Amino acid sequence: MSASALQFLDPRVVTRLANMELRARLVVEGFITGLHRSPYHGFSVEFAEHRQYMPGDSIRFVDWKIYGKTDRYYIKEYEEETNLRSTIVLDTSLSMGYASGNRVSKLDYGASLAAALAYLMIRQQDAVGLVCFDEELRSYLPPHTTRAYLRRVLISLQKARPSGRTGAARSLHQAADRMKRRGLVIIISDLLDDPAGVIGALKHLRHKKNEVIVMHVLDPMERSFAFGSDAVFRDVETAERVTTLPWQIQASYRAAMAQFIDTYKRECSEHAIDYVMMDTETPFDVGLTEYLARRERLG
Numbered sequence: 001m002s003a004s005a006l007q008f009l010d011p012r013v014v015t016r017l018a019n020m021e022l023r024a025r026l027v028v029e030g031f032i033t034g035l036h037r038s039p040y041h042g043f044s045v046e047f048a049e050h051r052q053y054m055p056g057d058s059i060r061f062v063d064w065k066i067y068g069k070t071d072r073y074y075i076k077e078y079e080e081e082t083n084l085r086s087t088i089v090l091d092t093s094l095s096m097g098y099a100s101g102n103r104v105s106k107l108d109y110g111a112s113l114a115a116a117l118a119y120l121m122i123r124q125q126d127a128v129g130l131v132c133f134d135e136e137l138r139s140y141l142p143p144h145t146t147r148a149y150l151r152r153v154l155i156s157l158q159k160a161r162p163s164g165r166t167g168a169a170r171s172l173h174q175a176a177d178r179m180k181r182r183g184l185v186i187i188i189s190d191l192l193d194d195p196a197g198v199i200g201a202l203k204h205l206r207h208k209k210n211e212v213i214v215m216h217v218l219d220p221m222e223r224s225f226a227f228g229s230d231a232v233f234r235d236v237e238t239a240e241r242v243t244t245l246p247w248q249i250q251a252s253y254r255a256a257m258a259q260f261i262d263t264y265k266r267e268c269s270e271h272a273i274d275y276v277m278m279d280t281e282t283p284f285d286v287g288l289t290e291y292l293a294r295r296e297r298l299g
Contacts, residue, residue: 006030006033006034007030008023008026008027008029008030008284009027009030009031009034009283009284009285010283011104011109011112011280011281011282011283011284012103012104012281014026014027014112014284015104015108015109015112019158020111020112020115020154020155020157020158021115021119021151021154023112023115023116024112024115024116024118024119024154025119027112027115027116027119027284027288028116028119028120028123028288030284030285031116031120031284031285031288031289034285084121084124084126084127084183084184084295084298085126085127085129085143085181085182085183085184086117086121086126086127086128086129086143086183086184086185086186086291087128087129087130087131087142087143087175087179087183087184087185087186088114088117088118088128088129088130088131088153088186088188089130089131089133089171089172089175089185089186089187089188089189090110090111090114090130090131090132090133090157090160090188090189091107091110091133091134091166091168091187091188091189091190091191092107092132092133092134092138092160092161092162092163092164093133093134093135093162093163093164093165093166093167093168093192094134094162094163094164094165094166095162095166095190095192096110096162096189096190096217097161097162098219098222099219099280100219100220100221100222101221103219103220103280103281104280105162105280106190106217106218106219106280107160107161107162109217109280110188110189110215110217111157111158111160112284113188113215113217113284113287114130114157114186114188115153115154115157116284116287116288117186117287117288117291118130118150118153118154118157119150119154120288120291120292121291122145122146122147122150124295125145126145126295127143127144127145127183128143128144128145128149128150128153129141129142129143129144129153130153130156130157131171131175131178132156132160133167133168133171133172133174133175134162134163134164134165134166134167134171135164135165135166135167135170135171136167136170136171136174137171137174137175137178138164139156140175140178141153141156142178143183166190166192166193167193168189168191168192168193168197168198168201169193169194169197169198169200169201170197170201171201172187172198172201172202172204172205173200173201173204175205176201176204176205176207176208176210179205179208179210182208182209182210183210183211184210184211184212184213184291184294184295184298185205185210185211185212185213186212186213186215186291187202187212187213187214187215188215188217189214189215189216189217190216190217190218190222191214191216191264195260195263195264195267198264199263199264199267199268199271202214202267202268202271202273203271206271206272206273211294211298212273212274213273213274213275213276213290213291213294214264214268214273214274214275214276215276215278215287215290216261216264216275216276216277216278217278217279217280218277218278218279218280219279219280220279220280220281222257222279223254223257223279224254225249225250225253225254225257226250261277265277274290274294276290
């Protein structure tokens, strides 16, 4: 894989592809290419060695390429075989449909990131599940490890459309109640809900012994508020409109946004939750590296 593979870590490139499975595969291949050129090359993303097939071994670990060359069965032995159960929780509310200028929408970004994470998890022999929510849970796929199940996850992500108001706190409580076994929970959301309520739901997930990563996805303009002169702002969830001069309120807006982000960052830190601030221009390898880093610590 050449430098051309690295372009698939760029959200603007990846989201031009219609097929979610293709997006996921190319992002992960680009990511692995990058790992081989970085200090993170020690992450276990490839098998360590082969051994001869023994009765009782699962045939899903047979290396069929070697069989084709040698007419003998060999098993891939991985450096770190785990039973890690991972659940990706994706916000599909109307606010996630926002995109400024010609940027990628938060939902398209989040779904593509979720697809790449799911693809990488299956490659790592981890079980993966998917939860989609707006005002409440809209879909729930419990974690499994097969490639056939991965396709179900990817199809669900490809069909995801922004709908409903944001109900992150309520939905995360519902998700925590549905998870009967502990595991790794990765939340991809703009978190545009009452922070106190969302933090309470995150604590619920931690109380059930889950490891939690929050990937906070915003549009760059939601952080900078660098709009032009007169502007009309419409709430995508309520359709309420406000006319204002952005430059007059930019400083106070940025201060409020910084406080909003800092609240999540501080509270997550206090409750042993990994927090990652991202926007829709952040390369996908940031999220994938965070997953692998947490997985290494759990190992």
